[in-house]
Amino acid sequence: MSLFDRLFRPGVEESGRQRRERIDAAAERVLAINPRLRLAERYGERLAGAVTIAADYVDNLVRSLPAPHEANEKAWSSDPCIRAFFATPSDIPRALSRSVELRAHFDHHPGSEHAHAVLGMALTMRHVLGVALEGETMRNDVAQTTLCFSDHRTRMCGNTEETLREEIGRRLIDQLALAGLEMLATDRRKLVEKGRELLEERLALLQRNGSGVGAIVGLKPSDDASELARVETSIQENASRLAALRVPTDLLELELGRVCAVLSDPPSHLYVTKKQVSIDHMNVVQDKETPRSHRIEFDVAHLPGDPPRMRAFALVRCSRGDLLPAGLNYDAAMRAL
Numbered sequence: 001m002s003l004f005d006r007l008f009r010p011g012v013e014e015s016g017r018q019r020r021e022r023i024d025a026a027a028e029r030v031l032a033i034n035p036r037l038r039l040a041e042r043y044g045e046r047l048a049g050a051v052t053i054a055a056d057y058v059d060n061l062v063r064s065l066p067a068p069h070e071a072n073e074k075a076w077s078s079d080p081c082i083r084a085f086f087a088t089p090s091d092i093p094r095a096l097s098r099s100v101e102l103r104a105h106f107d108h109h110p111g112s113e114h115a116h117a118v119l120g121m122a123l124t125m126r127h128v129l130g131v132a133l134e135g136e137t138m139r140n141d142v143a144q145t146t147l148c149f150s151d152h153r154t155r156m157c158g159n160t161e162e163t164l165r166e167e168i169g170r171r172l173i174d175q176l177a178l179a180g181l182e183m184l185a186t187d188r189r190k191l192v193e194k195g196r197e198l199l200e201e202r203l204a205l206l207q208r209n210g211s212g213v214g215a216i217v218g219l220k221p222s223d224d225a226s227e228l229a230r231v232e233t234s235i236q237e238n239a240s241r242l243a244a245l246r247v248p249t250d251l252l253e254l255e256l257g258r259v260c261a262v263l264s265d266p267p268s269h270l271y272v273t274k275k276q277v278s279i280d281h282m283n284v285v286q287d288k289e290t291p292r293s294h295r296i297e298f299d300v301a302h303l304p305g306d307p308p309r310m311r312a313f314a315l316v317r318c319s320r321g322d323l324l325p326a327g328l329n330y331d332a333a334m335r336a337l
Contacts, residue, residue: 011035023048026055026173030259033177037259043138047256050263057266058172062165064274066297068116071096071316080294081314084283085121085149095152097324105157106320115157115318116164122151123300123312145285147277149312151253164315172270180259182304271302275312 027047030037037043069075072090075082086092096102105115130144156171158164262269278286278293286293303309 023052023055025170026058026086027051029170029173030177030180030263033174034181034255034259036252037256040256047260047263050260054173054176054263054266056175058169061172061270061272062169063169065165065315068161068315068317071117071119071318072322078277081296081298083281084279084296085119085152085298085314092110093322095326096154096318096322098155100154101155102318103159103323105159106323109159112159113320115159115320116161117154117158117316117318118156118164118168118303118313119316120153120155120311120313121149123310124148124150140319147279147283147285154316154318157263161315161317174256176262176266176269177259179304180255180262183258183262184255184335231293271304272297273300273302275293275300 014211025157027044030047030051037047040046069079069082071082071092071094074091074093076086077083082092086095099117102115102117105117106112109115126146126148128144128146129141156164156167158167214216274297276295276297278289278295280290280292280294289295298312298314301311303311
């Protein structure tokens, strides 16, 4: 039974064997991202619980994605979402035709006339002053918010909706594994910084205690017995903290622990939110439903990085016949139509 069956066909239940296979497949994705985890003791057993939580969360997230939209010029007039995503009908084939991945997909599936894909877009919310009708009065300089979708990209494709959703699920598991690696990298930086701080502290303490060249040349430590005792105690505490930072044998435990922590708390690391908004034909956000407004729904992925980015996305169904000829200057061709 496929992921599609479990998520979209009521009454189809997952067997214990199928669930184990699904969890094992997710665990293999995590281990492919960080193969060193296989060296940790009982890694499979310890990873299983966290992967189960992550896989179930990802399945629910994939299930929440709306059905694919038809991405063609005809749909621009009938589908409010497609109309919002693209400024004009001709922008649709132009954007799809730029996708190297979509063309490659059709090349690899010569018998397929359609493909399912993830349409990713940059989302900008602009606050502007515009014209609005309030009752029977037309007002100028009304504060408005408009949605602007740009930088359309289609990189993930599937021959069917089922295969596309399954691939999305696999990529989300990969993202959680990457988040675990990111946490580990942060931990390592903190360990290095902490080690440097402790070494600097130890140097100062030992110098105060008359160690090193000071002892050779006869530099005496403090004559205050209580102060000497405090320094000695501080040196011992410092030594213990430094010893705790020696992690070559514990590094694998740290790696596995961080990855399991991320997988056990996927909502804190997978930033995908659903956006529902009412807009008019000019993509102006409406505070309330009007005869001229349409309600659209799409998802927004918040991508980590410096700086972090935000991309809107939706599932679409594309036709081979809608792609412009390869090698064509799309912008010039569309202007000539």
